[in-house]
Amino acid sequence: MEHDPQITRAWVLHPEITSAYKRREPARALQEAVALAEALPGLEVAGSETVRLSRPHAGTLFGSGKIAEIGEKLAEQEIGLVLIDGPVTPVQQRNLERAWKVKLLDRTGLILEIFSDRARTREGVLQVEMAALSYQRTRLVRAWTHLERQRGGLGFVGGPGETQIEADRRAIDEQLVRLRRQLDKVVRTRELHRKARAKVPYPIVALVGYTNAGKSTLFNRLTGADVMVKDMLFATLDPTMRRLELPEGPEVILSDTVGFISDLPTELVAAFRATLEEVLAADLIVHVRDISHPETAVQAEDVRSILASLGVEEEAPILEVWNKIDLLDADARDAARARAARDDAVLAVSSTTGEGVPALLAAVSDALQGAQHQTELHLGFSEGRKRAWLFDHDLVQNERQTDDGFEITVLWTAKQEAQFNAL
Structure with missing residues (x-):
């Protein structure tokens, strides 16, 4: 089989532990894991599967028969990287890599790679590197090339010119101290910017939502800004702010934030607190939901729990935008419109066609009247x-x-x- 040597062929596994409580449909969870993998450049997802387990094996995660069965597929498909949608201990990682002769990333490692590839601001880059180092510190220290950045990403996946940097925990700790100092400087600068913005008497409106809910498309439609819009997870990582003149009411500052995701590793919630600080400063939060997604209710619950963990109070003013109604069938679309007509806090819109956007602007105006x-x-x-x-x-x-x-x-x-x- 001829493959592009620049592209790493990946296989995605979602362990379904049958004894554990499941909030999400395994097929949907696997679908999201594949979408995560596809969000990383240089990867080609060659295949994916859900692996049912009654319980995880301490040293290898899977049983020996399943390891052999998966190993044959990986060899046949010439897979270079296995992505496991869940936590993998350092020992499990080492044993599986030996058995399958591939590199392996768990969910946290994969999200870190994506965050690293997407982070645009100095602060975003530093936050990702600190999260990556904290994650690496708990594992066997392996190759990480972000200290000598020869390519995007953190080097877990590998790439041209990858160098092996064997470092002990002290080296990581020293690097963390250095990064913290740099980050403190950057955060102080941001504080000054935020104070300067606070002097502008515009209310702040923050768009939040599950990743891929269409926030950036909506942001672009409202402000005419050219924010990267891609149908992939985590397309936006750094907050983008633009001034928006409402048809009636005050001028506002509109902020587009990083998309949320279920089971976001705790290191990353902490790492992106600064990115989400704009949400805490907001006079109004606009929660954008992909209403066409089969798990829209579960996603909305994830967003609410992350907002709560960030310290957003329950009584904070929130508008809920049911986006992508153009993707619903006629009956579901009529039901969404009817619900929005009954509830002032719900708006049915399509950021692609523009339907419902004037009503959204009017609702933002009303919510901020007397702001x-x-x-x-x-x-x-x-x-x-x-x-x-x-x-x-x-x-x-x-x-x-x-x-x-x-x-x-x-x-x-x-x-x-x-x-x-x-x-």
Whole structure:
């Protein structure tokens, strides 16, 4: 069989542990794992299968008969990389790699590779490298070429000119300390940018949603921006922000964020907290759902639980956008439209055809109406810190000194008022 030597042939396995509680249909989980693999450049998915297990084997994950059976397929198909959709211990990884004579990545390793390939900002790159090093630290140290970056990705998959860097844990720890220092600098710079943005009295609207829900397409339609839109998982990793003028109501800053995914490894939720900070700063969250996806309800639940883990409160203002209604059959489409007509917090749209977008803009406007309101304050001379905060955030419209302090007129959002009251 002739294969392109630049392309790694991959095989995807989804272990279905029959004794474990399953939230998701195994066939759908395998489909998502294949989509994850296809999101990584330089890979060709040659095949995939679900492997049923009553329980995982401690040293090898699978039983010996299954290992031999899969091994024959891998040799026949000339597979160079096996992707296992789930956690694999370092010992299991080493034993399976020996048995099958291939490289092996578990779900965390694969997502790290994709994150590395997609990260665009300095902060994104540093966050990925730190997450990768933390992950590698718990495993046998193997080849990782991101220290001498000769290609995109972190080097787990391998590539032209790959160098073997054998390093002990101390070397990883030193590298982590260096990266943390660099990251602190970058985060401080971002803080300054965010403060500068806070002075612009525009409310922030954050688009969130499961990966591949169509957020970037919607973002582009609303703002005319050219954000990378690909029908693949994790197409957007760094937040992209644009100004958006609503037909009626305030100007807003619209933020497109990284897509969420089920079972996102904890190291990665932490690594991308900074990317998702824009969501915490938002005056309004727009949760974009792919309503045509068979597991849209499970995906929505995953998004809500990640938002909760980030510290977004349940009462935070959220609009739910049922996207991709153009992909539904006529009955389901009518039902989605009817539900949206009944519920102010649900909008049925197609970011591809533009259906429902004017209604979405009107709903954003309504949700933010009174986003800025005027308040008269009296501050005593002793409250200099509060007065300085108002000026730092450019909220003061007018100020008059009196015998016992200052009469100040401010224009602010409810969020800014709450921040001020907490000082």
